[in-house]
Amino acid sequence: MHNTDTARDTAASVDTTGMENTDNLAEALAAAREELARLRDERLRERAELDNQRKRMSRELEQSVRFANERLLSDLLQVLDSLEAGLSAPGADAGKLREGIELTLRQLEKVTADNGLVAVDPVGQPFDPECHQAMSMVPADGQAPGTVVQVYQKGYLLNGRLLRPALVLVAKDSEG
Incomplete structure (x- = not known):
């Protein structure tokens, strides 16, 4: 009989332990669900904030493009x-x-210089295909071959970048 009582006590102990495990698992599942809901809500809020920030940046970029020339x-x-x-x-x-x-031309030159525009007037300088466009080559006494002897139209740099090349005449070798 003693074996039967031991078996019965063991079964009761397993039943109680099983219920405790089930209760613990239910609590853990509830906690995991709460955490999942919290994380989903957090992710949704972060996504909304990113979307709002993207829209705000887009509006600011559009405004800066529309009014980029305002100062000029x-x-x-x-x-x-x-x-x-x-x-x-x-x-x-x-x-x-x-x-x-x-006087008006001087005002205009000041405004353009203040906004980063620099004239390229290369008379007497070596021809530079990066900044000059040769219209013709002419014999020029006293000038080294490949030197700009006349400018038809000034070129311009905007903040160091070529905006328009200078149209020039270039000295050629008097022998050729």
């Missing part, structure tokens, strides 16, 4: 005002008109 155009308003004033001056003589145009 604001500076050019003085030049426009000077040109309009010169054109509206009654009976201006040629000397005064020329003086006004020269």
Whole structure:
């Protein structure tokens, strides 16, 4: 009988342990589900924040592109005002008109220089195909072959990058 009581006690012990394990597993499952829900919510919030940030950056980029020339155009308003004033001056003589145009040109050159535009006027310099476009080669006494002797149209660099090459005449060897 003693064996039967031991078996019965063992079965009862296993039953109690099994219930405790089931309760522990249920609690662990509930905790895991709560953690999963929390992580999903966190991921959803982070995704929404990233999406909002992406939209905000897109709007800012669009605004900066739309108004990139604002400073330049604001500076050019003085030049426009000077040109309009010169054109509206009654009976201006040629000397005064020329003086006004020269002053306006200096204003325009200052505005362009302040915004990173630099003229390329290479007379007397060696021909550089990176910055110059040769229109023709001409004999030029006193100039080394390959030297720019005349500029038809100035070239321009914008913040160190070629915007427009200078159109030039280049000295050729007087023998050729």
